[in-house]
Amino acid sequence: MQIVFEAEHPLQAVLIVSLQTHDLWCRYMIEATVRSAAEYDLPGVLNLYRHLHPHDPQLETATAERVWSTLLTSNFMTVIVAQAAEMLVSSCTLAIVPNLSRGGRSYGVIENVVTHADYRRLGLGGRVLAHALDIAWQADCYKVLLATGSKRETTLRFYEGAGFLRGGKTYFEVRRP
Numbered sequence: 001m002q003i004v005f006e007a008e009h010p011l012q013a014v015l016i017v018s019l020q021t022h023d024l025w026c027r028y029m030i031e032a033t034v035r036s037a038a039e040y041d042l043p044g045v046l047n048l049y050r051h052l053h054p055h056d057p058q059l060e061t062a063t064a065e066r067v068w069s070t071l072l073t074s075n076f077m078t079v080i081v082a083q084a085a086e087m088l089v090s091s092c093t094l095a096i097v098p099n100l101s102r103g104g105r106s107y108g109v110i111e112n113v114v115t116h117a118d119y120r121r122l123g124l125g126g127r128v129l130a131h132a133l134d135i136a137w138q139a140d141c142y143k144v145l146l147a148t149g150s151k152r153e154t155t156l157r158f159y160e161g162a163g164f165l166r167g168g169k170t171y172f173e174v175r176r177p
Contacts, residue, residue, distance in 0.1 A: 030084055030119065030122045030123075030124065031084065032082045032083060032084040032089060032090075032124055032127070033082070033083050034080065034081070034082045034083075034127050034128055034130075034131045035080070035081060035083070035131075036078055036079065036080060036081075037071075037072065037078075037079035037080065037081045037091070038072075039068070039069075039072060041079075041081055041088060042064060042065065042068045044081070044083075044087065044088030045068075045079065045081065045088060045091055046058075046059065046064060047088070047116075048088055048089075048090070048091050048114045048115075048116060049112070049114065051114055051115070051116055051117050052112060052113075052114035071093070076095055076096050076097065076098075077093065077094070077095050077096075078093070078094045078096075078132070078135055079091060079092075079093050079094075080092050080093070080094065080128050080131050080132050080135075081128070082115075082124045082127060082128050084119065084124075087116075088116075089115060089116045089118075089119040089124055090114065090115040090116065090119065090124040090125050090127070090128045091112065091113075091114055091128060092110050092111070092112060092113040092114070092125075092128050092129060092132055093110065093111050093112045094108055094109070094110050094132040094135055094136060094144075095108065095109045095110075095111070096108050096135075096136060096139050096141060097109060099142075102142045103142075105140055105141065105142040106139055106140065106141045106142075107141050107142060107143050107144065107145065108132070108133075108135075108136035108139075108141045108143070108144035108145065109144070109145045109146075110129065110132055110144060110145070110146040111146075111147070113125060113128070113129065113146070113148070115128075125158065125162075126158070126161065126162050129146075129159075129162040129163075130162065132144070133162075133163065144164075145169075145171075146159060146164050147171055147173075
């Protein structure tokens with residue numbers, strides 16, 4: 001299926017957009033506000049995390065509320081969300097870590113990058129990451145780290161498109177036994 005917009009003025013171009021590909025049409029149709037999360041966003045963020053880790057058990061309400069309160073009141077953490085209409089559709093968490101090296105400049109760490117499955121490839125994840133980077137640069141961070149468990153080339157290219165470099169440092173991880 002194709003939609004054709006014909007220009008009213010002869011100098012304007014004709015725009016043909018295919019709805020079979022997740023492309024330009026969708027990019028311009030989604031209006032979203034990117035902002036720091038607020039207390040009332042907890043249910044929406046928890047819903048988004050079902051798209052990030054669908055097999056994780058659901059948090060108990062008391063645990064979720066306690067952790068959410070800690071995140072929102074921390075001077076070092078910012079949860080960033082993209083909201084389309086009344087729904088949260090993308091999010092990430094930025095930690096700004098104080099640092100005694102690099103002239104005392106902090107560094108940022110981004111985790112929990114997620115976009116609702118129905119809203120992917122619309123530029124929303126990139127906008128959330130750009131907002132996180134703006135916050136980090138305003139805080140005078142000298143770098144921002146992002147780790148992903150994904151091995152999919154499309155995901156890795158998405159992060160590169162957002163400005164992150166592959167292979168800069170070697171990342172190691174240990175998980176609690």
